[in-house]
Amino acid sequence: MWAVTVRARTADRDARIVLCLHDELLVHVREEDATEMAELVSDCLQETARRWAPGTGATGGLARSAAASGRVRFLADIAAVRCWPTQAGRSPITRP
Secondary structure (H helix, E strand, O other): OHHHHHHHHOOOOOEEEEEEEOOEEEEEEOHHHHHHHHHHHHHHHHHHHHHHOOOOEOOOOOHHHHHHOOOOEOOOOOOEOOOHHHHOOOOOOEOO
């Protein structure tokens, strides 16, 4: 569902999903659009979280308060890198 939302939101942009595997999503964009696209991917995750688990958010409060209220937290590590194969497992170039 998350990848479908990203695809729908990027349909009119110069962006292409090149990998969707389990909980990973790799989107190919121009370098100058990387930060904006990372923010869009984050927004899409939050939108999807609200659809799948109404009343929750992708960036909820402390784990203890989330558990106490019965809410689920969706966390993501979203980064923009120049070359994914050489950056996999390393620090990202930029973070939104």
